[in-house]
Amino acid sequence: MTRNNRRTWSVGWIVTLVFMFSTMLNLRSSTSERWVTQAEEHLDLLLIDHAHCEKKAAGTAMNLLVAYVENAPLCRAMTEIVNEELEHFHLVCDLLVGRGVRFRRIPPSSYGRRLHELTRKLEPGRAIDRLLVAGLIEARSCERFGLLRDHLQDRELADFYGSLFESEARHHSTYVQLAKMYGDDDEVKERLEELAAAEAEILATSTDPPRMHS
Numbered sequence: 001m002t003r004n005n006r007r008t009w010s011v012g013w014i015v016t017l018v019f020m021f022s023t024m025l026n027l028r029s030s031t032s033e034r035w036v037t038q039a040e041e042h043l044d045l046l047l048i049d050h051a052h053c054e055k056k057a058a059g060t061a062m063n064l065l066v067a068y069v070e071n072a073p074l075c076r077a078m079t080e081i082v083n084e085e086l087e088h089f090h091l092v093c094d095l096l097v098g099r100g101v102r103f104r105r106i107p108p109s110s111y112g113r114r115l116h117e118l119t120r121k122l123e124p125g126r127a128i129d130r131l132l133v134a135g136l137i138e139a140r141s142c143e144r145f146g147l148l149r150d151h152l153q154d155r156e157l158a159d160f161y162g163s164l165f166e167s168e169a170r171h172h173s174t175y176v177q178l179a180k181m182y183g184d185d186d187e188v189k190e191r192l193e194e195l196a197a198a199e200a201e202i203l204a205t206s207t208d209p210p211r212m213h214s
Helices: 003-025 033-041 043-067 072-098 111-116 125-151 155-179 185-204
Strands: none
Touching (some): 003 125, 033 043, 033 125, 043 155, 111 125, 111 185, 125 155
16 A cells, blocks of 8 residues: 555545534534645645634634624623633734744635525524524535544644644534524424535635635
């Protein structure tokens, strides 16, 4: 077996394991081997995009806190997520500095915009959708952090993504549980399935360059 064949088998096995885990994250698809390969070939850009993603995640949590300030449990949870996402943002920026990579603006993927466009306009459906969309983004981050942890030859980055894996899974769970404060379990479950299917379709039809969510 050649080195390339061993590498292909390894990536395929990792993707299979992640697909099994993805059902726990309410995802309806697993990340392709092509994304894993492209990510490893463009690590500098991936890190820059990751920093932007952490910044946006903090902004999302802050916006939810402002929009639903009368919901004390939600506000407490969002405060914790804001702090954690900003901490992750600083960690990624530190990695960029250490690698001599300049943090800069780059064209984002269309993933987040297309997901947010699915949000209903009227409450309480709007609150449910905003929370579930945020949760799905965290779930996809968690899945991909797991892939990067298990596959990257760059051990510093592999360990780094492994250290973030648990927090992304926890954020996903938090958002889903908070959505149930605005609708009954069956309603939230049905809507989560609809949005998860849409999320999978968005990734399947993406033509974006390698990004954390492309």
